[in-house]
Amino acid sequence: MSTLTKTGWDVVIGLEVHAQLLTRSKMFCGCPTAFGARPNSQTCPVCQGMPGVLPVVNRRAIEFGIKTALAFTCRINPACRFARKHYYYPDMPKNFQISQYEEPLAEDGALEIDVDGASRAIGIQRLHLEEDVGKLLHEGTLETAQASLVDYNRSGVPLMETVSRPDLRSPEEAAAYLRAFRAVLVYLGVCDGNMEEGSLRCDANVSLRPRGATELGTKVEIKNMNSFRNVKLALEFEVKRQRQALAAGERIVQETRLWDADRGYTRAMRSKEYAHDYRYFPEPDLVPLEIERAWVDAIRAALPELPRQRRERFVRQYGLPPYDAGVLTQSRALAEYYEAAVREFRQPKIVSNWIMSELLRELPGDDERAIERAPVPPANLAGLLRLIEDGTISGKIAKDVFQKMVGSGEDARTIVAREGLTQVADEGALAAVIDQVLAQNPKAVEDYKGGKTAAKGALVGQVMKATRGKANPAIVNRLLEEKLSKI
Amino acid sequence: MTERTIHALGEAYRRGDTTPTAVTEAYLARIEKFDGHVGAYLTVTREPALRAAAAADARHRARAPLGPLDGVPIALKDVLCTKGIRTTCGSKILESFVPPYDATVVARLAAAGAVVLGKTNMDEFAMGSSTEHSAFKPTRNPWDLARVPGGSSGGSAVAVAAHLAAGAFGTDTGGSIRQPAAFCGTVGLKPTYGRVSRYGLVAFASSLDQIGPFAKNVRDAALLLQAIAGHDPHDATSVAAPVPDYAAALDGRVHGLRAGIPREYFAEGVDPEIARAVRAAIETLRGLGVATEEVSLPTTGYALAAYYLIAPAEASSNLARYDGVKYGLRVPGGKDLIEMSSRTRAAGFGAEVKRRVMLGTYALSAGYSEAYYGRAQKVRTLVRRDFETAFARVDLLLAPTTPNVAFKHGEKEDPLAMYLNDALTIPVNLAGLPGLSVRCGFTAAGLPIGLQLIGKPFDEATLLRVADAYERATTWLAREPALP
Numbered sequence: 001m002s003t004l005t006k007t008g009w010d011v012v013i014g015l016e017v018h019a020q021l022l023t024r025s026k027m028f029c030g031c032p033t034a035f036g037a038r039p040n041s042q043t044c045p046v047c048q049g050m051p052g053v054l055p056v057v058n059r060r061a062i063e064f065g066i067k068t069a070l071a072f073t074c075r076i077n078p079a080c081r082f083a084r085k086h087y088y089y090p091d092m093p094k095n096f097q098i099s100q101y102e103e104p105l106a107e108d109g110a111l112e113i114d115v116d117g118a119s120r121a122i123g124i125q126r127l128h129l130e131e132d133v134g135k136l137l138h139e140g141t142l143e144t145a146q147a148s149l150v151d152y153n154r155s156g157v158p159l160m161e162t163v164s165r166p167d168l169r170s171p172e173e174a175a176a177y178l179r180a181f182r183a184v185l186v187y188l189g190v191c192d193g194n195m196e197e198g199s200l201r202c203d204a205n206v207s208l209r210p211r212g213a214t215e216l217g218t219k220v221e222i223k224n225m226n227s228f229r230n231v232k233l234a235l236e237f238e239v240k241r242q243r244q245a246l247a248a249g250e251r252i253v254q255e256t257r258l259w260d261a262d263r264g265y266t267r268a269m270r271s272k273e274y275a276h277d278y279r280y281f282p283e284p285d286l287v288p289l290e291i292e293r294a295w296v297d298a299i300r301a302a303l304p305e306l307p308r309q310r311r312e313r314f315v316r317q318y319g320l321p322p323y324d325a326g327v328l329t330q331s332r333a334l335a336e337y338y339e340a341a342v343r344e345f346r347q348p349k350i351v352s353n354w355i356m357s358e359l360l361r362e363l364p365g366d367d368e369r370a371i372e373r374a375p376v377p378p379a380n381l382a383g384l385l386r387l388i389e390d391g392t393i394s395g396k397i398a399k400d401v402f403q404k405m406v407g408s409g410e411d412a413r414t415i416v417a418r419e420g421l422t423q424v425a426d427e428g429a430l431a432a433v434i435d436q437v438l439a440q441n442p443k444a445v446e447d448y449k450g451g452k453t454a455a456k457g458a459l460v461g462q463v464m465k466a467t468r469g470k471a472n473p474a475i476v477n478r479l480l481e482e483k484l485s486k487i
Numbered sequence: 488m489t490e491r492t493i494h495a496l497g498e499a500y501r502r503g504d505t506t507p508t509a510v511t512e513a514y515l516a517r518i519e520k521f522d523g524h525v526g527a528y529l530t531v532t533r534e535p536a537l538r539a540a541a542a543a544d545a546r547h548r549a550r551a552p553l554g555p556l557d558g559v560p561i562a563l564k565d566v567l568c569t570k571g572i573r574t575t576c577g578s579k580i581l582e583s584f585v586p587p588y589d590a591t592v593v594a595r596l597a598a599a600g601a602v603v604l605g606k607t608n609m610d611e612f613a614m615g616s617s618t619e620h621s622a623f624k625p626t627r628n629p630w631d632l633a634r635v636p637g638g639s640s641g642g643s644a645v646a647v648a649a650h651l652a653a654g655a656f657g658t659d660t661g662g663s664i665r666q667p668a669a670f671c672g673t674v675g676l677k678p679t680y681g682r683v684s685r686y687g688l689v690a691f692a693s694s695l696d697q698i699g700p701f702a703k704n705v706r707d708a709a710l711l712l713q714a715i716a717g718h719d720p721h722d723a724t725s726v727a728a729p730v731p732d733y734a735a736a737l738d739g740r741v742h743g744l745r746a747g748i749p750r751e752y753f754a755e756g757v758d759p760e761i762a763r764a765v766r767a768a769i770e771t772l773r774g775l776g777v778a779t780e781e782v783s784l785p786t787t788g789y790a791l792a793a794y795y796l797i798a799p800a801e802a803s804s805n806l807a808r809y810d811g812v813k814y815g816l817r818v819p820g821g822k823d824l825i826e827m828s829s830r831t832r833a834a835g836f837g838a839e840v841k842r843r844v845m846l847g848t849y850a851l852s853a854g855y856s857e858a859y860y861g862r863a864q865k866v867r868t869l870v871r872r873d874f875e876t877a878f879a880r881v882d883l884l885l886a887p888t889t890p891n892v893a894f895k896h897g898e899k900e901d902p903l904a905m906y907l908n909d910a911l912t913i914p915v916n917l918a919g920l921p922g923l924s925v926r927c928g929f930t931a932a933g934l935p936i937g938l939q940l941i942g943k944p945f946d947e948a949t950l951l952r953v954a955d956a957y958e959r960a961t962t963w964l965a966r967e968p969a970l971p
Contacts, residue, residue: 050588051814052688053687054724056722088810094808287723
């Protein structure tokens with residue numbers, strides 16, 4: 001124990017991510033997959049698990065799986081097979097889930113993540129396809145409910161499960177992996193990446209082992225983490241829990257624990273809540289799937305630019321610092337926003353600054369839909385930046401104008417014109433204001449003359465105040481210096 | 488009128504001698520009169536049948552029938568989903584289940600103009616060889632009411648044998664068409680796995696189940712198969728291979744065909760009366776120019792054991808959905824959902840179903856799956872290879888359908904004794920091959936004997952051709968069961 005206390009523990013985390021695929025129809029039937037429809041309105045005998053029904057594989061879902069596997073540089077297996085995974089739960093109409101077990105779609109890939117400026121490849125063990133389950137609605141809590149209702153709209157929605165290797169070494173790395181993972185899926189257009197709506201779900205296997213050891217410790221599976229924040233919080237909690245248990249000389253029990261976001265802890269699931277034996281066997285209603293090489297090649301050839309490639313291109317093409325490029329490429333929508341704005345206003349770094357400081361204050365950069373529907377579209381941002389460039393408004397005024405653009409959706413010129421915000425660049429008018437300010441602030445003038453150059457800033461501020469921010473700062477500075485030198 | 492073959496009915500409709508409505512009414516009257524004795528039907532769909540018949544009348548009057556089945560009254564095993572008509576699978580758990588959709592086979596039959604008289608009795612979830620394991624009633628063999636009709640498609644076999652339908656459909660997972668066909672003296676055909684869509688067939692063992700016809704003679708079987716065969720986009724295991732014209736295959740040209748006689752199918756345990764009748768049938772075929780040679784299928788003896796792991800394993804999975812949540816029986820009062828499901832299943836399934844669910848669950852469970860399910864699959868591969876080896880030399884195989892003729896109700900209470908009944912039909916299912924049973928004689932006690940013809944994959948045409956030639960060369964069809 002003493003050596004352990006000295007050397008401490010290494011954290012070992014592996015993530016299993018389930019992503020709902022953006023196919024129009026379900027995995028094994030033709031029902032639509034749209035979120036939020038009236039309960040059981042998007043169902044048929046197949047996804048209700050009626051007696052006698054048979055599954056038919058959605059080719060598009062397989063294509064999405066291959067696309068993703070290629071982006072993760074996985075090996076696409078020439079043949080794969082579906083299997084039945086059995087457990088009893090009423091949200092699963094057949095009481096088995098059609099999944100893949102021994103013969104997954106793809107294996108052995110990697111995803112590069114960046115933590116603290118360093119980049120690291122996290123292994124991906126396998127990627128397979130399966131069907132989602134429905135949803136149970138209880139009256140009250142599960143324990144006290146007198147009745148439960150089942151909604152099978154989600155039953156049969158295509159799910160892609162990707163299992164990482166236990167290569168992650170901290171909750172931060174896990175969060176970074178998940179963000180990078182999500183970005184790839186969204187870039188590919190195979191998943192909307194929305195964790196709150198459950199289109200992206202993450203389970204984690206967490207274990208600790210003595211620092212430097214190679215053998216894995218006993219792992220605990222953590223479920224029910226439905227946001228990036230919760231993934232990090234849950235893993236931090238679990239690591240702490242295990243560290244304390246091990247420090248106290250306790251043994252870690254291999255179990256499944258649920259993250260309780262409200263209470264901020266993980267609790268062990270009752271053994272009844274999960275099955276011990278899934279009794280997998282090959283799905284006899286489906287023939288093994290042969291993946292033609294030509295199909296894979298065609299999908300590979302059509303792969304879009306991925307987040308990492310785009311980030312590198314942003315550095316190369318726009319001369320952006322890697323940090324900016326990373327922020328701007330975190331979602332496809334944001335990267336596209338940036339490029340659209342740069343096309344209209346060709347000063348890449350200025351556009352980047354405005355997006356990072358102003359736009360992302362208003363909208364989460366990883367929320368594709370929010371960025372796509374941004375109240376300030378790229379052309380409007382570019383329009384605003386042009387007004388600064390041509391001296392119509394000052395940078396400071398521009399920030400106020402941006403706020404108004406967010407509020408009203410109008411373009412910058414309209415707001416500036418209506419509110420009379422056009423910058424005062426008339427030297428005669430400004431000279432008069434400056435004379436007035438100098439007359440009213442003899443102390444500052446004196447300080448300046450006495451060598452306190454900072455006093456000039458206060459005088460500039462007074463001029464700006466007097467013009468309600470509309471004065472052209474460059475002209476004010478020049479005129480002020482001229483006048484001060486003559487005093 | 489009810490003794491006419493489908494072929495003859497078609498002729499009569501064309502000539503205007505009778506109408507689908509008249510024939511349907513005759514069948515309904517006969518069902519009314521005799522079904523109380525034999526118990527072939529679980530549900531008689533009188534009104535829809537008469538409506539369908541009237542529509543067929545009109546088409547025939549207009550001289551525009553949909554085909555050879557237009558206006559032909561048939562029966563369906565109650566394992567085939569019929570939209571709006573309850574489909575029980577012979578089980579309490581589905582006693583009230585009314586499917587919202589038609590099985591592909593049912594839809595194809597409707598499109599062919601067939602008139603559905605009703606749904607026939609069966610062993611619960613097609614698990615059984617006697618139709619004694621129906622949750623509702625036993626079915627009786629029309630040749631001797633004290634005896635079973637075989638199973639699990641006993642109701643369909645009896646419907647045809649007792650002229651309570653012109654033709655019928657059943658399902659065959661380990662012999663459930665061929666064995667009752669043999670016991671009741673009808674023609675029964677299990678098509679190649681993948682020849683007929685399973686969509687809407689309530690699954691027992693998905694990798695083995697196949698739908699096929701019962702018929703009064705081979706020609707009718709060909710017409711019935713024709714209507715249902717072919718690829719179905721709803722069934723990924725159905726095969727796109729072209730469907731030949733089966734009736735056209737019945738040209739009597741069997742000269743030069745080579746038939747294998749599998750040694751193992753005449754081994755100890757096969758009733759000598761059956762072996763004798765089958766050997767006589769083989770002689771008849773030799774007389775027609777079929778060349779025969781003995782072949783060996785050495786893994787035959789292991790097939791039964793493999794089957795009783797694979798079929799229950801798949802069944803334990805397929806039957807997991809009957810939990811009281813969505814349809815069928817629900818036994819309330821449990822303290823939670825899991826207990827509700829347990830109570831529902833305890834009350835809704837019969838003993839044989841429970842036995843197989845337990846067998847299958849065990850065979851798939853962690854630590855045992857490789858030893859049981861895994862090894863059974865390996866045996867299955869060997870069984871398939873045996874057939875492949877034989878079919879490299881011959882065009883078809885000739886054998887008894889069953890080791891014994893129809894037994895008495897209650898005679899086989901030991902499940903193992905019951906399972907042994909399917910020893911000669913099961914290997915065909917494991918290999919996915921087509922098999923046909925045709926009447927080839929009677930025991931001294933007057934019970935029918937079945938000759939089994941086993942074919943290459945998708946070569947139902949050869950089985951029909953040979954069976955038809957045999958049927959025409961013999962007079963066994965002249966004998967009819969005597970109902971009270």
